Amino acid sequence: MPPSVVVSGLRKSYGKVEALKGLDLVVNEGEIYGLIGPNGAGKTTTLRIIATLLRPDSGSVEVFGIDVLDRPEEARAVMSYLPEEAGAYRNLSGLEFLKFMASFYARDESELEEMVEEGVRIAALGDRIRDRVKTYSRGMKRRLTLARALMVRPRLAILDEPTSGLDVIHAHHVRRVIREYVEEKGLTVILSSHNMLEVERLCDRVGLLHRGRLLIEGEPSELKAKYNAGDLEEVFVGVAAV
Amino acid sequence: MSGALRSLVRKEVLDLLRDPKILVGMILLPTILYPVIGLATRASMSAAEKTALTTPVAVLDLDQSRESAVVVAALKATGTVLEVASPEDAMREALSLGAGALIEIPEGFGESLRSGERIPVRVTVFFERGGFSSVMFTGRLGGAIEAASQALASALVEELGVPDPQAVLDPLQVSYSSVFRGQVLDVPPDAVAGAIAGQATMLPMVASLVLIFAMQIAATSIAVEKEEKTLETLLTLPVSRRSILLAKLSGSAVVATLGSAGVIAGLVYYMGVVTPSGAEGPTAELSLLGPREVVALGVSLVAANMLALTLATVLAAFTEDVRSAQALVSNLFVLVFLPAFLLMFADIRSLPRAAALALQAIPFSHLALASQALVWRDWGAYAASVLYLCAWTLGVASVADRIFSSEKILTAKIRWGRRRRAEG
Known part of the structure; x- marks a missing residue:
């Protein structure tokens, strides 16, 4: 499979703190790549750089051959970023929020309507979609923001902790939608998560980031076999502790 | 206006106007405050007058x-x-x-x-x-x-x-006339002086309210994106950062204009209620500002308003919640009120040179100076004031553009009394 995302020699510091120390990463088209690692490993920084929110001190990032540092607007048109605590405009209704977001991607009114219809389906909020966002629970907001990220038909979805803080039902819905989109629409996903079970079930490949460096990478089954571990959590704990 | 910009502006206006803090606290309440105070004052004055007369x-x-x-x-x-x-x-x-x-x-x-x-x-x-x-x-x-x-x-x-x-x-029978802007008017000098003083007081007061509204709205517009965690999503949309900035400024300007219009209408009503005969008498002959000057005054107000909006936007970009943004922006109020207050009582030419220069350096002084120049039909001084305001606006807008184009819009944080969090 051709690469969707190519990250080369990425370095990023916040003052004296070196968040990324020359990160290299390749994500193939149509796969779900899981970025795991302890807090402060550099996962969010990596995702934010790919999403054009941050500029690295050095290194390069290409998304479908587009250099995100040189042509950020072009890159943003092919990808969708869902931040860890993504909010939605609390004074708009869920439907208004989806329409607003679709308006930046749709080429005409009918495409906009299709996107919004898709967003409503993904969010699966029923009649509550017409209520103001400020009345939504955390899980409902997450469904809405995930719907926003996927309905615009991106080629790459960058999802930072997509199920963080959600109850089992909402988390299950989110995972099901992600998997469905990858299988049916050929979407490429790069996500970060602290939930090893989720990563193991959802991701095609996993990279363990620790102190700004990629320590190990591979398919979950490969990694478990390589490190003679029962699950990814054991792999994570074993490698990160070294 | 491009489709993306129109969408952004529409969202800004809708989101701001539906925010109860803005709709009630910054538009409806200030709009009805002055009329209510005026009516209450009038009612109590009428009762007092009736008691005094009877x-x-x-x-x-x-x-x-x-x-x-x-x-x-x-x-x-x-x-x-x-x-x-x-x-x-x-x-x-x-x-x-x-x-x-x-x-x-x-x-x-x-x-x-x-x-x-x-x-x-x-x-x-x-x-x-x-x-x-x-x-x-x-x-x-x-x-x-x-x-x-x-x-x-x-x-x-x-x-x-x-x-x-x-x-x-009463042996001295006096017939007064006044020379104003080179014209001899059969108007008592105290009426002319009163009209000029009224203009000098009323205009800066109203203009200050407008600017403060603009600053608060613009600061809220930026800070609420950070507080509600929508900024990151907004910045990853396929639209230029400049469009986002422009939409923020335009949306805030629309809402601030609505708020200002309400307050000004309320204030005019208040003045009419409290001093119902203010516009009658010989001063009616005295037209301080004609239609052309009113338009020119509007231009200077727009220029000052844009400066207020961009300045507040830049400051708010460094905060991470609405309360911090409003607190930070409130520091700018002194730059609005001080010149307005000073120029209510003093002609800038009568001030010591250093004080006059310091006052002229403050951009918001030029709103009052422009309105004074219009009263005296000094178009050169008016143009200089408006150009100074525009130069400041362009300078601050360029800073705002740089902040929006960089990661500073996301990472710069000032939170009073709290330490900056490390990024994960």
Whole structure:
């Protein structure tokens, strides 16, 4: 499979703190790549750089051959970023929020309507979609923001902790939608998560980031076999502790 | 306007107007505040006025002379007068009749006047109630005593055989005219001075309100994106950062204009209610600002407003919640109020050079200076002020553009009293 995302020699510091120390990463088209690692490993920084929110001190990032540092607007048109605590405009209704977001991607009114219809389906909020966002629970907001990220038909979805803080039902819905989109629409996903079970079930490949460096990478089954571990959590704990 | 920009502006306006803090706290409440205060003031003033006008004055005439009769008649012409008869018990009688004051004309009053001497008339005022009616009553009493004194003076002068007593009592008959902007007007100078002073007070006051509205709205517009965690999503949309900035400024300008319009309408209503006859009289002839000047004033207000918006946007970009943004932006209020307040009372040419230069360096001074220049039709000074405002706006907009184009819009954080969090 051709690469969707190519990250080369990425370095990023916040003052004296070196968040990324020359990160290299390749994500193939149509796969779900899981970025795991302890807090402060550099996962969010990596995702934010790919999403054009941050500029690295050095290194390069290409998304479908587009250099995100040189042509950020072009890159943003092919990808969708869902931040860890993504909010939605609390004074708009869920439907208004989806329409607003679709308006930046749709080429005409009918495409906009299709996107919004898709967003409503993904969010699966029923009649509550017409209520103001400020009345939504955390899980409902997450469904809405995930719907926003996927309905615009991106080629790459960058999802930072997509199920963080959600109850089992909402988390299950989110995972099901992600998997469905990858299988049916050929979407490429790069996500970060602290939930090893989720990563193991959802991701095609996993990279363990620790102190700004990629320590190990591979398919979950490969990694478990390589490190003679029962699950990814054991792999994570074993490698990160070294 | 491009489709993306239109969407962004629409979202800004909708989101801001639906925010109860903005809709109620910054638009509806300030809009109805002035009319409510005006109506309440008028109602209480009317009640006080009615009390002051209907409160009688008691008179004890111990002289019963022709002169004291003139005084009593003149007092009666100005309102209710109750005559009391008992010298020993006059005060108690006056109080029991509900009088607000007792005027005692002493025995020998008329005779002493005829012999060219004055003996004092004792006036005792009873303060039985609080409020504004006491002030109004003492004012009315003073006027009544002045009228009685004038009537008595006229009667005495007439007795001397002067054909027109006014020629002696008020010998200077003055006919005023004023030269304003090189034109001779048949308008009393105090009316001209009053109109100019009114303009100098009213315009900076209203303009300051408009600018402060703009700053608060712009600061909220940016900070709420950070507080509600929507900024990251907004910045990853396929739209230029400049469009996002432009939409923020335009949306804030629309909402701030609505808020300002409400407050100004409320303020105008308040002024009309509290001083209902303000625009009547000879000053009606005096047009300080014609239609062209009003348009020019609008241009200067827009320029100052854009500066206020961009300045607040830049500051708010460094905060991470609405409260911090509004607190930080409130520091700018001094730059709006100080020049407006100073220029209400002083002409900039009358200030010491250093103070005048310092005042001119503050961009918001130029809104008041531009309006003053328009009153005097000094178009050169007006243009210089507007250009100075525009130069500042462009400079600050360029800083805002840089912040929006960089990661600073996301990472720069000021949170009062809290340490910056490390990024994960």
